[in-house]
Amino acid sequence: MLSRVLGLVIKEFLALLRDKTSRFVLIGPPLLQLLVFGYAATYDLNHIPYAVFNQDSGFASREFLGRLQGSPDFQQVATITHESQIAPLINNKKALLVVNIGPHFTRDLLLYHPAKVQVIVDGRNSNTATLALNDFNSIVLGFDTHWALHHEWGHPAAQLVVRAWFNPNLLSRWFIIPGIVALLMLVVTLLVTGLSVAREREQGTFDQLLVTPLTPLEILIGKALPGFIIGALEGVFIILVAVFWFQVPLIGNLLALALGMILFLFAAIGIGLMISSLAFTQQQGLLGVFLFLVPAIILSGFATPIANMPKLVQDLTFLNPMRYFLIIVRGTFLEGDSFTNLWPQYWPLALIAIFSMTAAGWLFRHRLQ
Amino acid sequence: MNLQRLRGLIRKEFIQIFRDPSAIAIAFFMPVFLLFLFGYGVSLDAYHVPVAIVVDQPSPQTSAFTAGLQQSTYFTPRFYDSIEAARRALMKRRVDGILWLRSDFSRQIIKGDTASIGEFINGEDANNARILEGYLQGVWQSWLLQRATAHGVALTVPVVVQDRIWFNPALRSRDYLVPGLMAVIMTLIGALLTALVVAREWERGTMEALMASPVTMGEILLGKLIPYFLLGMGGMLLSVALAVWIFAVPLVGSFWILLICSALFLLAALGMGLLISSVAHNQFIAGQIAIIVTFLPAFILSGFIFDIQSMPPAIQMATHIVAARYFVSILQTLFLAGDIWPVILWNSLALLIMSVFFIGMTLLRSRKRLD
Numbered sequence: 001m002l003s004r005v006l007g008l009v010i011k012e013f014l015a016l017l018r019d020k021t022s023r024f025v026l027i028g029p030p031l032l033q034l035l036v037f038g039y040a041a042t043y044d045l046n047h048i049p050y051a052v053f054n055q056d057s058g059f060a061s062r063e064f065l066g067r068l069q070g071s072p073d074f075q076q077v078a079t080i081t082h083e084s085q086i087a088p089l090i091n092n093k094k095a096l097l098v099v100n101i102g103p104h105f106t107r108d109l110l111l112y113h114p115a116k117v118q119v120i121v122d123g124r125n126s127n128t129a130t131l132a133l134n135d136f137n138s139i140v141l142g143f144d145t146h147w148a149l150h151h152e153w154g155h156p157a158a159q160l161v162v163r164a165w166f167n168p169n170l171l172s173r174w175f176i177i178p179g180i181v182a183l184l185m186l187v188v189t190l191l192v193t194g195l196s197v198a199r200e201r202e203q204g205t206f207d208q209l210l211v212t213p214l215t216p217l218e219i220l221i222g223k224a225l226p227g228f229i230i231g232a233l234e235g236v237f238i239i240l241v242a243v244f245w246f247q248v249p250l251i252g253n254l255l256a257l258a259l260g261m262i263l264f265l266f267a268a269i270g271i272g273l274m275i276s277s278l279a280f281t282q283q284q285g286l287l288g289v290f291l292f293l294v295p296a297i298i299l300s301g302f303a304t305p306i307a308n309m310p311k312l313v314q315d316l317t318f319l320n321p322m323r324y325f326l327i328i329v330r331g332t333f334l335e336g337d338s339f340t341n342l343w344p345q346y347w348p349l350a351l352i353a354i355f356s357m358t359a360a361g362w363l364f365r366h367r368l369q
Numbered sequence: 370m371n372l373q374r375l376r377g378l379i380r381k382e383f384i385q386i387f388r389d390p391s392a393i394a395i396a397f398f399m400p401v402f403l404l405f406l407f408g409y410g411v412s413l414d415a416y417h418v419p420v421a422i423v424v425d426q427p428s429p430q431t432s433a434f435t436a437g438l439q440q441s442t443y444f445t446p447r448f449y450d451s452i453e454a455a456r457r458a459l460m461k462r463r464v465d466g467i468l469w470l471r472s473d474f475s476r477q478i479i480k481g482d483t484a485s486i487g488e489f490i491n492g493e494d495a496n497n498a499r500i501l502e503g504y505l506q507g508v509w510q511s512w513l514l515q516r517a518t519a520h521g522v523a524l525t526v527p528v529v530v531q532d533r534i535w536f537n538p539a540l541r542s543r544d545y546l547v548p549g550l551m552a553v554i555m556t557l558i559g560a561l562l563t564a565l566v567v568a569r570e571w572e573r574g575t576m577e578a579l580m581a582s583p584v585t586m587g588e589i590l591l592g593k594l595i596p597y598f599l600l601g602m603g604g605m606l607l608s609v610a611l612a613v614w615i616f617a618v619p620l621v622g623s624f625w626i627l628l629i630c631s632a633l634f635l636l637a638a639l640g641m642g643l644l645i646s647s648v649a650h651n652q653f654i655a656g657q658i659a660i661i662v663t664f665l666p667a668f669i670l671s672g673f674i675f676d677i678q679s680m681p682p683a684i685q686m687a688t689h690i691v692a693a694r695y696f697v698s699i700l701q702t703l704f705l706a707g708d709i710w711p712v713i714l715w716n717s718l719a720l721l722i723m724s725v726f727f728i729g730m731t732l733l734r735s736r737k738r739l740d
Contacts, residue, residue, distance in 0.1 A: 164492030
């Protein structure tokens with residue numbers, strides 16, 4: 001049995017790697033995407049482009065604007081002198097916010113009246129707008145505290161002292177890059193498995209495979225192993241890049257991460273083979289891959305939190321292997337989770353793997369045209 | 370170019386489409402399915418965030434503060450007896466943050482000092498953490514304001530910010546995510562429709578039969594492009610209808626401009642699919658390339674969810690080769706801001722260049738030649 005499976009595995013590897021384009025597609029793009037996405041996927045704003053409309057000639061507004069100019073989060077792109085200039089700047093996306101300081105800013109402050117600052121924000125991307133406003137508010141808060149202290153305004157009754165756990169500087173890269181590990185591993189395994197049975201069915205060689213002495217279990221192992229080996233190798237490499245290139249701390253148990261990877265790979269391979277053996281043509285297989293891949297990534301908690309989804313969609317995500325693996329990767333990377341914390345993630349992955357592998361093996365024989 | 374031959378090719382393609390209904394499923398089922406799932410599922414608006422509250426020594430002052438949290442729909446406050454219990458809850462991800470009013474909170478306020486409120490947040494999801502931080506700051510500020518009004522004094526804050534949010538005053542993230550999702554979904558559909566069709570003809574040997582006939586390569590490609598363009602536009606119209614009527618995203622700009630821009634984008638997406646198909650000559654590899662170059666780049670590099678201006682300059686340059694980037698910009702502007710010509714014209718021009726490039730490259734790559 002072993003030699004039969006081995007023969008099949010070798011044949012599968014040949015089918016995958018024989019062609020130069022195919023070899024390249026499996027290795028080049030995922031690694032390139034890791035680098036590009038690693039830098040691209042961030043919610044942290046820097047260089048928020050803003051314009052200033054300062055109608056006040058006093059020193060207070062200059063001091064206030066100095067704080068904005070000194071902040072690395074903001075970058076001034078224009079100084080305007082008339083209200084009519086605001087709309088084109090925002091509309092054409094030249095500036096994300098426009099700071100409008102009224103003519104009595106310094107006078108109000110010196111008279112101990114609250115001085116008003118108007119900010120106009122481009123709300124087209126509401127998340128960016130919220131974050132930019134938050135950043136602007138912290139600058140105002142800093143100015144307020146400083147001003148109140150030096151001009152005897154009295155002090156607030158209470159202040160917030162904020163501390164963030166696990167990711168003290170709130171770098172969204174620390175959150176996103178472990179997610180990209182999961183993302184690319186899923187894509188690579190689906191690349192290997194998603195069309196492999198469909199191709200053989202379309203070309204008729206799968207029927208030939210079925211009349212050989214190979215049992216469905218042996219075919220399953222033969223089809224799954226290449227995906228597992230390629231997925232695991234690339235997964236390990238991606239994790240190394242995350243740790244050594246992007247400097248994301250990996251403080252948890254490596255074996256706990258490895259177990260998660262193995263279970264996730266089995267689940268992803270199982271689903272890939274299931275899709276592949278459901279399809280009669282490669283066109284159908286490709287459609288199936290996308291119909292799984294896209295929701296699996298968008299509804300995994302990779303970019304938007306699962307907690308924000310409606311209840312029904314949240315329940316659907318329990319079927320998604322990405323959901324569990326993301327918690328495992330992020331938990332081991334940032335929170336130092338070990339086996340006991342992650343048990344609730346392991347068993348659903350194992351369940352998905354067993355179910356999808358069994359279904360794929362069954363479909364080999366029972367879905368003939 | 371011979372119209373009769375072209376008509377024949379188009380008819381043949383349509384017959385093939387109806388034989389294997391997966392193309393129809395791609396054009397009509399996929400946008401509805403994905404838009405429904407994501408329109409409801411994808412949101413960056415956090416409501417009912419579980420927050421632990423620890424009050425060491427309850428007093429009128431502390432309950433005045435916590436009342437603000439309890440009234441807000443942004444939070445689901447949970448009270449814990451000790452900071453240790455709250456920390457354990459944060460570790461177990463039962464709560465996303467902790468507010469800690471220490472035992473000297475009331476005493477310091479009465480004395481006229483500044484009391485400090487401890488705020489711990491789970492920073493793992495940094496974006497969510499920042500949003501939560503903003504929410505809690507809002508609670509704190511409105512508490513200060515309330516105290517000031519109750520004591521009959523003006524709020525002693527030097528600078529007051531008045532924000533005006535244009536185009537999306539309620540900051541509903543769905544309003545910009547749904548147009549962005551349409552661009553991602555149309556990228557997939559465009560590529561999926563055409564990525565395999567030329568490769569299939571090569572693989573099955575029917576391309577050679579076509580070559581032996583008098584049809585030109587341009588006619589073959591047009592014969593592929595037109596049917597799938599019509600299917601894709603059908604899918605696009607369906608998505609617009611869903612966005613406007615189901616998800617109540619306002620369409621401020623003109624529908625006809627939207628239609629023209631969508632046509633341009635679809636040409637670029639279909640052209641990319643055709644190019645993949647004619648480069649690969651083999652459905653398996655074409656499928657693999659399609660998986661790699663369509664979804665993730667459109668998802669991550671289009672500005673649909675991650676802001677392009679926050680990316681490093683080199684990556685910003687790289688986003689220019691992603692057609693979805695231009696379409697996301699057009700869609701978000703047309704839906705939320707209206708017909709803003711500079712945005713629309715520049716991005717449409719980019720889309721036009723991309724479609725010409727992809728279709729031209731396909732023509733160049735597809736010679737009547739056997740290899």
